[in-house]
Amino acid sequence: MNARRRRISGIAVTAATALGLGTLSACSSDSSAAGNTDKFDVVASFYPLQYLAEQIGGDHVNVTTLTEPGQEPHDLELSARQTAELGEADAALHLTSLQPAVDKAIDQSDVKTKIDAAELTKLEDHGNVEHDHGGEEHAEEEHAEEEHSEEGHALDPHVWLDPVKYGEIAEGVAKAFEKADPDNAADYRKNADALAKKLDGLNTAYKDGLANTDTKVFFTNHAAFGYLAERYGLTQEAISGIDPESEPSPARIKELQTEAKADGVTTVFYETLVSDKTAKTLAKDAGLKTDVLDPLEGITDKSKGDDYVEVMESNLKALQTALGAK
Numbered sequence: 457m458n459a460r461r462r463r464i465s466g467i468a469v470t471a472a473t474a475l476g477l478g479t480l481s482a483c484s485s486d487s488s489a490a491g492n493t494d495k496f497d498v499v500a501s502f503y504p505l506q507y508l509a510e511q512i513g514g515d516h517v518n519v520t521t522l523t524e525p526g527q528e529p530h531d532l533e534l535s536a537r538q539t540a541e542l543g544e545a546d547a548a549l550h551l552t553s554l555q556p557a558v559d560k561a562i563d564q565s566d567v568k569t570k571i572d573a574a575e576l577t578k579l580e581d582h583g584n585v586e587h588d589h590g591g592e593e594h595a596e597e598e599h600a601e602e603e604h605s606e607e608g609h610a611l612d613p614h615v616w617l618d619p620v621k622y623g624e625i626a627e628g629v630a631k632a633f634e635k636a637d638p639d640n641a642a643d644y645r646k647n648a649d650a651l652a653k654k655l656d657g658l659n660t661a662y663k664d665g666l667a668n669t670d671t672k673v674f675f676t677n678h679a680a681f682g683y684l685a686e687r688y689g690l691t692q693e694a695i696s697g698i699d700p701e702s703e704p705s706p707a708r709i710k711e712l713q714t715e716a717k718a719d720g721v722t723t724v725f726y727e728t729l730v731s732d733k734t735a736k737t738l739a740k741d742a743g744l745k746t747d748v749l750d751p752l753e754g755i756t757d758k759s760k761g762d763d764y765v766e767v768m769e770s771n772l773k774a775l776q777t778a779l780g781a782k
Contacts, residue, residue: 493518495516495517495518496513496516496517496518496546496547496633496636496637496640497517497518497520497544497545497546497547498513498517498518498519498520498545498546498547498548498549499519499520499521499522499541499542499545499547499548499549499567500519500520500521500522500548500549500550501521501522501523501548501549501550501551501554501555501558502521502522502523502551502554502753502754503521503523503525503752503753503754503755503764504616504622504752504764505549505550505551505573505625505629506519506521506523506549507763507764508549508622508625508626508629508651509547509549509629511626511647511650511651512626512629512630512633512644512647512648512651513633513644513647514643514644514647515643516637516640516643516644517633520545522534522538522542522558523753523754524754525754525755525756526729526754526756533557534557534558534561538561539561539565542561542562542565542567543565543566543567545567546567546568546569546636546637547567547568547569547570547571547632547633547636548562548565548567548569548570548571549571549573549629550562550571550572550573551572551573551574551613551615552572552573552574552575553574553610553611553613554613568636569632569635569636571628571629571632573615573625573628573629574613575628576624576625576627576628576629577615577621577624577625577628578621579611579612579613579615580611580612580682580683580686581610581611581612582612582679582682582683582686612682612683614680614681614682614683614751615683616752616764617680617681617683617684617751617752617768618683618684618686618687619655619656619658619659619662619687619768620655620659620687621683622655623651623652623655623656623659626648626651626652626655627648627652629648630644630645630647630648654765655765658765658768658769659687661769661772662684662687662688662772663688665772665775665776665781666688666689666690666772666775666776666779666781668781668782669776669779669780669781669782670720670779670780671719671720671721671722671779671780672689672690672691672719672779673690673691673693673715673719673720673721674690674691674692674693674721674723674725674749674775674778674779675693675694675695675712675716675721675723675724675725675735675738675744676692676693676694676695676724676725676726676727676749677694677695677696677724677725677726677727677730677732677734677735678694678695678696678727678730678751679692679694679696680751681749681751690775690779693712693715695708695709695712695724695734695735695738696734703734704734709738709741712738712742713738713741713742716742716744717742720780721744722744722745722778722779722780723739723744723745723746723747723774723777723778724736724738724739724742724744724745724746725746725747725748725749725774725778726746726747726748726749727748727749727750727751727753728748728750728756728758728759729753729754729756732746745778747774747777747778748760748774749771749774749775750767750770750771752764752767752768755767
């Protein structure tokens, strides 16, 4: 078996929706609605971009997010108010193809600075995609030539779970902020350099921490960790593919049970924002343990950490335990 290359059908894109959007809400205590402050007003489509904006912008920005903490992002519908307030922002951050409604709203808005994370790093194809989720039809129409191969594959959007690619996005966001708000460019650059060091440290910790393990295969509830797996020489096997709420077939469950024995898999990972029922059933039937591997769709009181770096460090510890790191 080629562990690096074997992928599950339905692995990538709509998990994208992992990036979700909910109601427009300020996630920092001093945030106000976009466009209503004397700071550089930024609207981020989901938590990973919100984190970058806050880290790079520091005291000079007012950051709001379209994803409410704890909301299951696959359920997003933009309200008229959200769309209107979006147009009042100085900058909007999103990742094309994750949320077609947001892509459309930003494209049609009067936002001065539009930052698409998908253009700041290289997205990759991590396997066949079953277009069975609402919103994908729009994405296909808009990006058929760019994102779909002849076999119907699509690009995996979960780049924020790879610290290296996330760092590339951070650098692009910093440059955009510097250009859009030149009076504070020096501070944006200083903050971006500090963030880059954090992400470099995280990458080193993962690389060293996962270099020598008993197995390289891990099971997840939904397929969000393709970039992370590829970066550190691991193989992700997802129970439910791109939609964390979908039910796997009996054949899929049997396949995973067999693979667990063959590859020395010890743990089935689930996440905090969706039901753990299927993961726990598989674990019970196959005699495996369960643990949390957080796709960082948002920070809640259930998160094992207060921000991106802390949750990623928690994920690393969980992977080390499950994979038998030396």
